[in-house]
Amino acid sequence: MLKVLIVDDEEINRIMLAEMLREAGYADCIEAENGIKAIEKAREYKPDIVLLDVIMPGMSGIEAAPLLKATSPECHMPVLFITSLDDEESLVRCLECGGDDFISKPFEKVILKAKLAAHARSRRQSLEIKDKNRSLTYFQQEVERNHRIVEHIFDNALTHNSVEKSYFDLYSQPTTQFNGDLFLCEKSPSGGVYLFVGDFTSHGLASAIGAIPVAQSFSSMTKRGLAVEEIAYRLNALLYSLLPVDMFCVAAIIEFTQKGDQFTVWSGGLPRMALKTSDNSLRHTIDAQHMPLGILSNDEFEQTCQVFHAQAGDTLLMYTDGLMECQHPIHGLLGEEGIEAWFLAEASVSSDTLVKKATEYRGGLPPDDDLTVVQFSCRPFEFEIARNKRIEVPFTLSFHLRAGHIKQAKLIDHLMRIVNGVPGLAVIRSEIFTVLTELTNNAIEHGLLGMCSQMKAEPEGFIEYYELRAERLAKLTEGDIWIDISYPVKQNVTNTGQQGLLEIAVRDNGPGFTETTLKGADDQAFGRGLALVRELSEQVDITDGGNKTRVLLKV
Amino acid sequence: MTINTQVSNDTTLVILVGEKFDFVLVDSFRRAYEDLPAEIRQIDVDLSATQYMDSSALGMLLNMQKVLAGRQLVYRIINCRPQIARILEISRFNKKFDIE
Numbered sequence: 145m146l147k148v149l150i151v152d153d154e155e156i157n158r159i160m161l162a163e164m165l166r167e168a169g170y171a172d173c174i175e176a177e178n179g180i181k182a183i184e185k186a187r188e189y190k191p192d193i194v195l196l197d198v199i200m201p202g203m204s205g206i207e208a209a210p211l212l213k214a215t216s217p218e219c220h221m222p223v224l225f226i227t228s229l230d231d232e233e234s235l236v237r238c239l240e241c242g243g244d245d246f247i248s249k250p251f252e253k254v255i256l257k258a259k260l261a262a263h264a265r266s267r268r269q270s271l272e273i274k275d276k277n278r279s280l281t282y283f284q285q286e287v288e289r290n291h292r293i294v295e296h297i298f299d300n301a302l303t304h305n306s307v308e309k310s311y312f313d314l315y316s317q318p319t320t321q322f323n324g325d326l327f328l329c330e331k332s333p334s335g336g337v338y339l340f341v342g343d344f345t346s347h348g349l350a351s352a353i354g355a356i357p358v359a360q361s362f363s364s365m366t367k368r369g370l371a372v373e374e375i376a377y378r379l380n381a382l383l384y385s386l387l388p389v390d391m392f393c394v395a396a397i398i399e400f401t402q403k404g405d406q407f408t409v410w411s412g413g414l415p416r417m418a419l420k421t422s423d424n425s426l427r428h429t430i431d432a433q434h435m436p437l438g439i440l441s442n443d444e445f446e447q448t449c450q451v452f453h454a455q456a457g458d459t460l461l462m463y464t465d466g467l468m469e470c471q472h473p474i475h476g477l478l479g480e481e482g483i484e485a486w487f488l489a490e491a492s493v494s495s496d497t498l499v500k501k502a503t504e505y506r507g508g509l510p511p512d513d514d515l516t517v518v519q520f521s522c523r524p525f526e527f528e529i530a531r532n533k534r535i536e537v538p539f540t541l542s543f544h545l546r547a548g549h550i551k552q553a554k555l556i557d558h559l560m561r562i563v564n565g566v567p568g569l570a571v572i573r574s575e576i577f578t579v580l581t582e583l584t585n586n587a588i589e590h591g592l593l594g595m596c597s598q599m600k601a602e603p604e605g606f607i608e609y610y611e612l613r614a615e616r617l618a619k620l621t622e623g624d625i626w627i628d629i630s631y632p633v634k635q636n637v638t639n640t641g642q643q644g645l646l647e648i649a650v651r652d653n654g655p656g657f658t659e660t661t662l663k664g665a666d667d668q669a670f671g672r673g674l675a676l677v678r679e680l681s682e683q684v685d686i687t688d689g690g691n692k693t694r695v696l697l698k699v
Numbered sequence: 700m701t702i703n704t705q706v707s708n709d710t711t712l713v714i715l716v717g718e719k720f721d722f723v724l725v726d727s728f729r730r731a732y733e734d735l736p737a738e739i740r741q742i743d744v745d746l747s748a749t750q751y752m753d754s755s756a757l758g759m760l761l762n763m764q765k766v767l768a769g770r771q772l773v774y775r776i777i778n779c780r781p782q783i784a785r786i787l788e789i790s791r792f793n794k795k796f797d798i799e
Contacts, residue, residue, distance in 0.1 A: 370750070406778075574751055574782035574786075575782070578786065581753040582754055585755070603766045606725075672754040676754050676790060
C-alpha cells in the first residue's frame with residue numbers, strides 16, 4: 145500500500161484529508177505541519193505521494209517542494225499542491241518548483257480520489273523501473289565479475305610458452321578481448337612441436353569458453369606424444385560432448401618433426417595452408433580434408449592425416465578465415481588466392497604485414513572476425529628434450545592375471561594405461577609396449593596355450609595361427625601370468641650401471657617354451673619377437689625352464 | 700581406427716595403420732591387400748599414426764609380401780615415427796621394404 149505524507153499548517157485540513165484518504169483506501173498517512181517538519185518526515189518514512197500546502201509559516205510549500213523531491217532521488221515521488229489560490233501565476237510557480245498537480249480547497253472527494261489514483265499509478269511505475277534498474281545493475285556487475293574470473297582462468301590456461309616466440313611468427317588479437325580463435329603450441333617428447341590453430345564459431349565469451357578444455361586436453365596429450373590422428377579424434381569427441389549443436393571449432397592440428405622438415409596435418413575446415421620454398425615458389429597448398437571439430441560423432445569422425453615434406457628455409461603459412469574474408473569495393477573478396485599472392489610476392493612477409501595488407505584491402509576498416517596468422521620457417525627445433533622427468537620414487541607394479549583376465553582382448557591396453565600413468569615412462573612407452581606385448585604374448589601363446597610358431601612359416605599358417613590362438617584362448621580355464629614392472633631393477637644385474645634401468649618380468653605357470661624353438665630366418669614371419677626384445681633392451685634373462693623372462697630397459 | 704586403405708595415382712595402394720600395430724590387426728591387415736586390382740604397382744604402408752608395434756606386425760608385413768609374391772610390386776613403409784623406425788631398423792626391414 146502506498147504511503148501519503150500530508151503537509152498543512154491547519155490541523156483541521158490535515159484531519160479532513162486523512163479521513164478522506166482513509167475512505168479512498170490510503171490508510172497509511174503521515175502528517176506534518178510545515179515544510180521543515182515535512183522534509184524530516186519524508187526522510188524518515190519515505191512516503192510515496194506528498195500532499196503539500198502552498199502557504200505555511202516557516203518554510204512554504206514552494207520552497208519545500210524541491211527539497212522533498214530530493215529525498216527520493218531514484219524514483220519519481222508525486223507532489224500535489226493543496227491550494228485555494230486560483231491565479232495563473234501562482235499555479236505556474238507551483239509547477240515550476242517541482243509540483244506535479246493541484247488539489248483545490250475545498251476538497252472534493254471524487255476529484256481527490258481520482259487524482260491520487262492517477263499519481264499512484266505513475267509512482268508504482270517508477271518503483272517498478274527502479275526495481276528493474278537495480279536488477280539490471282546487479283546483473284551487469286555480475287557479468288563483469290564473471291568476465292574477470294573467466295579472463296583470469298583464460299590467461300592462466302592459455303599462457304603462451306616460449307616455443308612460439310622463437311620459432312613461430314604469430315599474429316593474434318590481444319587475449320584480453322575474448323577471442324574465438326585459439327593458437328596452441330607444445331613441444332613433443334621427441335623434440336618436435338605440435339600446433340593447434342583453431343576458430344570457434346561465433347564471437348566473444350561464448351566462443352572463447354570452448355578454448356579452455358581444448359587447451360588443457362591438447363597440452364596433456366602432446367606431453368604424452370600422441371599421434372595427430374589420435375589428438376584430433378579425442379578433441380573432436382571432447383567438443384562433440386561439450387558444445388551445443390550449432391557450435392563447432394574449425395581447426396588444424398599439426399606435428400612437426402624435430403628436424404622441422406616433415407609435418408603431419410589434420411585439418412578440419414581451416415583455410416588452405418601454403419608452403420613456399422626459399423625462392424618464393426609454392427611447394428604445396430594444403431586443403432582441409434575434414435569437417436570441423438565437434439560436429440561428427442566418434443563413429444562418423446575421420447581422423448586421416450596428411451604428411452608433407454619440406455626443406456630447411458621453406459615457410460608454412462596458416463591462418464583463420466578472418467584474414468581472407470576481406471571485401472574490397474572493386475576487387476571483391478580477398479580469398480586464399482589473394483593471401484597466397486602476397487605470401488609469394490616477397491622473400492619474407494611477416495604475419496603482421498599480412499594483417500596490415502588485409503586491413504588496407506578492406507579500406508582501413510578493422511576486421512569483423514577474429515583473426516590469427518601463423519608462419520613457420522622450417523628449421524630444426526633446438527630445445528632440450530625433456531628426456532626424462534626423473535622417476536622420483538622406486539616402485540613395483542605387480543599384476544597377477546588369471547585365465548579370465550588373460551582372455552580380455554584389450555589386456556595390453558589396460559596394462560599400458562597403468563604403466564603410462566607413471567611420470568618418466570612416457571618417453572619409452574613404445575619400447576615398453578613392444579616388450580610387454582612380446583613377453584605377455586609369449587607367455588600366453590607358448591606358455592599357456594602350447595602354440596608352435598613354426599605354423600607361421602606359411603602365409604595360410606600365419607592366419608591359422610592366430611585363429612587357433614583365439615580358439616584355444618576362448619577355452620582357457622586355468623593358467624596364471626605374473627607381471628612385475630619395477631624401478632630401479634631389483635637384483636642380479638650383470639651390467640654395472642644399475643641406475644636408470646627398468647625391469648619387466650613376466651612369468652607364467654604353463655608347460656613352458658625354449659628359445660631355440662623360436663628362432664626363424666630373416667624373412668620368416670615368425671620368431672622375431674625375442675630378437676626384437678633383445679635389441680631394444682639392455683639385458684634379457686630366461687629362467688625357470690622358459691616360464692620366466694626378465695628384461696631390463698634403459699629409462 | 701584400425702586399418703584404412705586408399706588408392707593414390709591409380710597404381711599405389713596406401714594402407715594406413717592406426718595407433719597400435721599388433722596381432723589384433725591380423726585379419727583387417729590381410730583384408731587390406733586382398734583382391735588387389737591388377738593395375739596396382741606399389742604398396743605403401745603408412746605408419747604416421749602408429750606409436751606401438753610388436754613382432755606380429757613385422758610378421759604381417761612379411762606375410763603380405765609372401766602372399767603377393769607372384770606380383771611385381773614395390774613395397775614402401777612411409778612416415779614412421781622415430782620409435783617405429785627403430786624397430787624396423789633393428790629387424791633389418793630395409794632389406795625388404797623401402798623405408799622412408
